[in-house]
Amino acid sequence: xxxxxxxPATLVQPVGSPLSLECxxxxxxxxxxxxxxxxxxxxxQLLFYSVGIGQIxxxxxxxxxxxxxxxxxxxxxxxxxLLSDSGFYLCAWTRRGEQYFxxxxxxxxx
Amino acid sequence: EDQxxxxxxxxxxxxxxxxxxxxxxxxxxxxxxxWYRQDPGKGPEFLFTLYSAGEEKEKERLKATLTKKESFLxxxxxxxxxxxxxxxxxxxxxxxNYKLTFGKGTLLTVNP
Numbered sequence: 190x191x192x193x194x195x196x197p198a199t200l201v202q203p204v205g206s207p208l209s210l211e212c213x214x215x216x217x218x219x220x221x222x223x224x225x226x227x228x229x230x231x232x233x234q235l236l237f238y239s240v241g242i243g244q245i246x247x248x249x250x251x252x253x254x255x256x257x258x259x260x261x262x263x264x265x266x267x268x269x270x271l272l273s274d275s276g277f278y279l280c281a282w283t284r285r286g287e288q289y290f291x292x293x294x295x296x297x298x299x
Numbered sequence: 300e301d302q303x304x305x306x307x308x309x310x311x312x313x314x315x316x317x318x319x320x321x322x323x324x325x326x327x328x329x330x331x332x333x334w335y336r337q338d339p340g341k342g343p344e345f346l347f348t349l350y351s352a353g354e355e356k357e358k359e360r361l362k363a364t365l366t367k368k369e370s371f372l373x374x375x376x377x378x379x380x381x382x383x384x385x386x387x388x389x390x391x392x393x394x395x396n397y398k399l400t401f402g403k404g405t406l407l408t409v410n411p
Contacts, residue, residue: 221397232303233343233386233401240395248398279342283397286331286390290342 191216193291201297208267210294212280220282222263228276270298301326305402312409320372320405322387335386377409
């Protein structure tokens, strides 16, 4: 069966610090991978998606970036965090059009 | 641009009191409508996919229906463990991208 992992589970970072969130998927090959952010009072916002290694599409202009160094690994990064980057970050993969989500990372920027 | 509107924003029910959640959508071409359940502090859990108007799907106390403009999630005789945020999403992307647009969700609270 397929499993999706995210770490860390929670993170508190000061403004201006770098960020690296990791997502890995087990039990499938060449999945479409997605990064979403869920902020309080707002719906899930698609940030990036990837259809293969090294292929990244950005949905929202911001100070975040994404990379896919391996088939089942998806990384979300920032060089300098802003207060507005706080939120719940979710990674997802797709099977037959249905998206399955990881447990999420709660990021608080102070 | 795809739009998804869920109503009500919050719903309180007594245990056993059936009700429905609404998801209205505007898309250029619907490829699929999805329902998710999200518990506090956790990732959304997939519930249903609906593809065409008139389609219905059921799972335990939940039944999802679809028309050309909206979808309903009917909850029959809910229990406290059904308390969660229910999210609706649509996919109108082409090819193998499968990009979803989500509504803001309905927070359901079922009191014992």
